[in-house]
Amino acid sequence: MTSRRVVNEPTISRDRVWLETIIGFTASASIFAMAMRRISPSLRPVAKYTLESGRKLRADIAQVARVLTPVIQARQKHPTGSGAEKKGSSSGNTDDHPQDLVQWLIEASKGADTHPDAIIVKALFLIVAAIHTSALTAIHALYDLCAYPEFMEELRVEAVEEIGANGWSSTSLLRLRKMESFLKESGRVNSGAVVSFQRLTLAPIRLSNGFCIPAGTHICVAADARSRDPKLYEEPTEFRPLRFYAPPKDADVGVDTANLFSSVAAGDSWFGVGRQACPGRWYASAQIKLVLCILLIDYDFMFPEGQGRPQNWIEDERIGPNMEQMILFKRRAATA
DSSP states (O other): OHHHHHOOOHHHHTOHHHHHHHHHHHHHHHHHHHHHHTSOTTTHHHHHHHSHHHHHHHHHHHHHHHHHHHHHHHHHHSTTOOHHHHHTTTTSOOSSSOOSHHHHHHHHOOGGGGSHHHHHHHHHHHHHHHHHHHHHHHHHHHHHHHHOHHHHHHHHHHHHHHHHHHOSSHHHHHTOHHHHHHHHHHHHHSOSBSSEEEEEOSSOEEOTTSOEEOTTOEEEEOHHHHTTOTTTSSSTTSOOTTTTOOOOSSTTOOOOGGGSTTOOOTTOOTTOOGGGSOTTHHHHHHHHHHHHHHHHHHEEEEOOTTOOOOOOEEETTEEEOOTTOOOEEEEOOOOO
């Protein structure tokens, strides 16, 4: 789904080489960044050409460029779209413009940023932000479901009832209140990093209490600690799947946005806050819920006998799920 939103060209978005490349680029970028951190800044201009991770990263970028450059050039030459795109048959839109990330970057670019290479780098940056965060969040959720199997059936019943009544729709996903709470709690206890919102001040910043942050200061927020702050959460070290669940008093009542997984309320730091909050958090939330619903409805799954939830790894300031843990799946019998 994300691939199609990046470039709505069926011959590209479903191509196996393309999919493997954009997924692999996320890993390549992460491995390369961690390797470069251990090298002196004075040696990095040379090291980026000698490291195996650097060569892999450049190969991924070159492969993406071979695929996207002709598309970008064609759209720049014919800015109102053409062929199937103009008729709206490929995307379902009557708009003359294809509705995807590549098109939006083309339309927003000016000056040197209109060069295909610049647009491709921006697209890859957003691909990294979209793929690895959603994937890791879904893995954390699967691990937590396996760790609390007694809650798995409760989520399954909710998914079956809601989707059975209203189908696979955005409305159905928003009405999965228990799943929202579960995902939010999983995100709270499994922070993506020890610290977040890392910024470098370009000018002095004076805070409301009078304290001044000098220019050139590296600042960040203790995200992992905030998610366990007893001032924000009652008994923060305890995993409570229904911590954010509020039973609706009326079947037609709206959803409390503060209880949504995509919320950016106080303490909920996984999607950012304010103007810096992730603009794609609703899309990411819907994606993850779709994955969990399909797995819950169609499969039984569990850790191998005698195994519990694996510990998360910590690398520098980053936190992630153990990527070697096995999960056993068995297709469930079809229900009437």
